[in-house]
Amino acid sequence: MKLGMIGLGKMGYNLALNIIDNGHSIVGTDVDAELVNKISRVGGEGVHTIEELVKQLPTPRVIWVMVPPGEVTRQVIKKLSDLLLDGDIVIDGGNSHYQDSIQRNALLTEKGIFFFDVGTSGGMVGARNGACTMIGGDAEVFKTIEPLFKDISVENGYLYTGPVGSGHFLKMIHNGIEYGMMQSIAEGFDILKKSQFDYDYESVAKVWNNGSVIRSWLVELTQAAFSKDANLEEIRGVMHSSGEGKWTVETALDLQVASPVIALALMMRYRSLEDDTFTGKVVAALRNEFGGHEIVKK
Amino acid sequence: MKLGMIGLGKMGYNLALNIIDNGHSIVGTDVDAELVNKISRVGGEGVHTIEELVKQLPTPRVIWVMVPPGEVTRQVIKKLSDLLLDGDIVIDGGNSHYQDSIQRNALLTEKGIFFFDVGTSGGMVGARNGACTMIGGDAEVFKTIEPLFKDISVENGYLYTGPVGSGHFLKMIHNGIEYGMMQSIAEGFDILKKSQFDYDYESVAKVWNNGSVIRSWLVELTQAAFSKDANLEEIRGVMHSSGEGKWTVETALDLQVASPVIALALMMRYRSLEDDTFTGKVVAALRNEFGGHEIVKK
Amino acid sequence: MKLGMIGLGKMGYNLALNIIDNGHSIVGTDVDAELVNKISRVGGEGVHTIEELVKQLPTPRVIWVMVPPGEVTRQVIKKLSDLLLDGDIVIDGGNSHYQDSIQRNALLTEKGIFFFDVGTSGGMVGARNGACTMIGGDAEVFKTIEPLFKDISVENGYLYTGPVGSGHFLKMIHNGIEYGMMQSIAEGFDILKKSQFDYDYESVAKVWNNGSVIRSWLVELTQAAFSKDANLEEIRGVMHSSGEGKWTVETALDLQVASPVIALALMMRYRSLEDDTFTGKVVAALRNEFGGHEIVKK
């Protein structure tokens, strides 16, 4: 199969290599000219505009979009809706909100263009060597691109999930679970650190990865992290987030699902972004008001 | 009534004044000689040892203990168990753990001494002008000291709660609720602060105190705090705690009560004691491992 | 002042009476003809359509909208935007989302109509006898209606909060705090109930209302509730919610404020709507899988 890849960043580039390795051809583009050159050097066909990319592809075209979610993805898909023709296929493999995907599908469907919303998990390593993909879209048309997903995913690592929206929804929930799992692991190590015992964290993660109930890729990554910096002394505990945890909690609220663990995992990330909090100031001031408890001056 | 007061700190001193105002006599002692002098200057009889205090009181003696919970209270009550006689009465008005109170009662009961565990709420202002008291102990003997509690409490502000332990237990739960309420108020103001609007916090607290559903003494104290420092710029948001919130959560766990709000109010206090967390470091390291997300170096 | 009241339900009717008591005139309407008759019987002027209501008012007209938030409020304000003229004033006293209020203001501003978004707290009793009102809108025009708010609110119980949106935003946060406070109180009583002691809950609430740190209107209402049903045996613990707690949490997420207590208060409400949960089934199934722990069959 010859397909287009729009976006050659960390994820797109690795996916492109993975696709090429599996015997397919890639026409790739990116706003960063250097990345276009890079893909050309490794067997892809680098082009500098989406228009050019569209021209290089046989019909029906298959174009994988791997750009930042939100406005950038919206613009790229809007542009594709103008350039593509009836029967062409657009795949959004990024972390778009599932409701955006449903809306974009409506736009593309008007023109007879097929849209698939694909959640891609496994990090950069997965993108390169075998990803986990969750694919929403038309069930019949999916059959024509199923071989591609079979090739780029690990064994049993792709799933057709239902109509458009279901792919990104499932990836969103996956990430919500990931937030909760990561926070669980991290809280556990935090208690270890403050305990009376003197554990070697890398060894702990290693033993847990061999036979324990919590063995998992995340604990493997924990082991890897501690192998590089035994006490994480070089890292500040600032926990950024990229949207999907928040969307999961918002969705839980919309569906009236009590999801305290995922919600708290997210909120502790927000808490980590602040050195001091107004919440804390108010409570400290109140304790001083009623009990004369000393307050810590700035 | 002539009674003893052991401990003349913030709470004990104000209670002593309150008791004197109500026509009773106080023999007071404290390890701090200055506080002993201070109580003498305002109409009390200051003595320098517990032995002396015991000697100055008519039998049956009534002694109010108002010292720090834990070891200090334990030692004072141990000493009293040696000095007092059958029929004497010991009141622990501090924030002791209710299980300690039950144990101390067993010790005193052996000698025929009566014990009352009294939760005292209302802060220093309440201690001075009218407290809220929750009293556990022998129901019959309580009648002999009920006039004292009627005098020092605000109207309808005292309650006989049942056997020993029930007074401190009820005060513990009161404080647990207080933790949750304070955190609720504080979170609300934190959202206001980060909002697009420019509220005057003192005015907000004031209007909420006049007719709203959340009108309360805590919101009054919030108003007072903002009147002194409009944006709490002088205060660091370090939220200390003195034990009862923790005991409430531990008790909830023992009784298998889901009490997420009180538990989180407590945990956010612990979080506020740290500038950086190991939890945060682990999550940041993991995000870097699987997604190449940048980490914030120290 | 002669003003219109659209919506004569629990809140609107009581507010209308309050307004009449304060010497103003009310032209009231409701889709329920019985409520229209009811307002006529107590000194108001009941009319059956919004058109009629508009005709009965002197210019510049002042119309208070007190209908369910969301679609109904949207339609009423849309209709008013068609009927009213430059200089007229619309007040939304309901629980609208502040972002809706900002949008509606934009619509009305185009026609020269002034809009105020008013958060009204204090329940039905407050609406009837003295409410707490938080008012967003044009600062200059506010002066013309300030006497009305002074009259219908308790002393110091109204606040001009800034531009449109700020009134409903502040009411939203008030309700978020209310969720947290209510859950705190309720968790406390739950622990009391499961404890080894045998408390009289009404007496507990009563003593806490007299001198304690947590004295508040909500604890007064707790006392009232227990006075009617000492153990709440007639009530199922189903906790419904009407939107503002959810909006508070969503806003906290948007602003990246960690607000665990308000979030958990909301989520425990959702949890209470379900007899059984899929979350619970998954955990129970997992415990069975790895540990052979028995599962409870349906």
Add this chain to the structure above:
Amino acid sequence: MKLGMIGLGKMGYNLALNIIDNGHSIVGTDVDAELVNKISRVGGEGVHTIEELVKQLPTPRVIWVMVPPGEVTRQVIKKLSDLLLDGDIVIDGGNSHYQDSIQRNALLTEKGIFFFDVGTSGGMVGARNGACTMIGGDAEVFKTIEPLFKDISVENGYLYTGPVGSGHFLKMIHNGIEYGMMQSIAEGFDILKKSQFDYDYESVAKVWNNGSVIRSWLVELTQAAFSKDANLEEIRGVMHSSGEGKWTVETALDLQVASPVIALALMMRYRSLEDDTFTGKVVAALRNEFGGHEIVKK
């Protein structure tokens, strides 16, 4: 090595088989005579009393205790302290509290008996085929029993963790993390279930196990559970717990570690044990008091 196994329940029996498979000899006992017979039929030597078991072992004796934590473990170890001699070795492989283990070690040390507290993870399957073991105790003496742990654990699946207490502490934290992970996974599936999409849960768990970030043994078990009951319709969502999650939270509180995710995972288990809650009743009653919101009668 010839060693004793006290307790031949689910875990002890499987461990005994594992030990026998690895060429060691087992003398086993249990209060249930049937289990004693069972171990004899599969190559072990079943005896009916601990006294007999002690007699059958060569010195220095090595005895693995695998009985319920708490009182039963305490009694068994007390009895062993009376029967064993200087240089003998007791291994507690159960889920004892680490502080109990530290106390028991003190008791045994007085008699010159060595004690190891061993956290055993991996469920029954792990016990049978290769466990994950975390071992606290004397570092020198550990060398003499290290081959045993190497044999019965999966590769890299055992760790000497430090002094007595550190093994059970580490297992406790492992279980705390497990609680958080399980609740995360379960919340995710709960949101899926209430969503607009129609997922096949077994397929979802399967695809997540192949290449995704959250691939883990727990998600494998989730897949297994759904393969048996596609919608878990036969299971009630009652989530029991066996102590270690609670101990983890209590330890976190003692160490002032904010661990909201593990705490909430535990509290949602407690919530699942109740059909109705007093918390819910109080909140419902309060909503009725201030807003006239209808309450659900029993």
